[in-house]
């Protein structure tokens with residue numbers, strides 16, 4: 001379930017009067033999602049998604065919300081935030097900060113096609129280019145400092161041989177600096193469930209709340225590790241090549257990026273191995289997360305390690 005804060009008809013009606021969105025027709029809770037409360041709000045003007053933020057505070061939201069506005073202005077497939085009559089994107093309902101965006105076409109692609117992977121790769125590269133003129137910065141809260149500090153808290157909870165592998169992977173990443181690679185705003189969590197696919201096309205990228213300033217190629221590695229990897233951690237070469245080729249048709253990689261690619265694929269898998277381990281062993285109090293399988297990303301790392309020649 002993902003309605004943590006319920007909204008009644010007599011609460012949404014005065015809320016909607018603060019916007020130019022017409023009269024309420026239907027209000028329906030959205031079952032997907034694990035962090036925030038989301039509702040489909042149908043009005044006489046159209047269909048929208050209302051998010052009530054359960055953990056982020058209103059003062060933490062502008063970086064993400066203004067980024068969505070910026071990307072939408074550049075034609076990237078994202079839901080463009082809708083301003084209220086005070087020209088504010090962030091409002092409040094039932095004590096939670098809120099955002100309204102249009103309902104995007106499409107649905108989550110659990111088994112993406114090669115063409116869908118290509119379309120996502122191309123849109124991701126377009127997004128990186130469009131975000132170059134977005135001036136706000138956000139350090140990555142889940143970068144190398146975070147995993148290096150977090151992993152040791154997990155070792156005592158893990159099977160010794162898994163802890164050894166994790167420690168070795170953290171040590172390997174510590175040997176690599178990526179300071180010279182192109183950086184910019186990245187989505188940082190563009191898994192299949194954070195994109196709506198409209199047939200072969202991208203209906204929209206959603207859930208920008210891990211977006212930050214980091215290495216652009218790392219974003220592609222995160223995306224490829226989910227869209228082009230099978231359940232057993234094996235890489236689907238056809239899908240991976242389609243995504244890489246389409247990305248490079250918009251933003252070709254430079255030689256330093258090509259050299260860093262195998263390490264970044266492992267870094268991207270390490271980040272989610274650690275966050276899933278953390279969710280599994282130390283779920284934050286009051287957070288309603290369904291712990292996803294951490295060992296999946298352990299297998300992804302092993303596959304990448306076996307195929308260190310996995311090239312662009």
Ligand SMILES: Nc1ncnc2c1ncn2[C@@H]1O[C@H](COP(=O)(O)OP(=O)(O)OP(=O)(O)O)[C@@H](O)[C@H]1O
Nearest residue numbers: 030032033034035036038049079102103104206207
């Ligand atoms: N703009 C949109 N248009 C259509 N559907 C949307 C839109 N935004 C969100 N959704 C639907 O709401 C669901 C939940 O959204 P989302 O994944 O952002 O949830 P969350 O709890 O905020 O984030 P997460 O689960 O990643 O922590 C999505 O799977 C999608 O079905």
Ligand SMILES: N[C@@H](CCO)C(=O)O
Nearest residue numbers: 189191272275276292
């Ligand atoms: N996409 C993440 C969860 C949200 O950050 C994962 O699958 O582990």
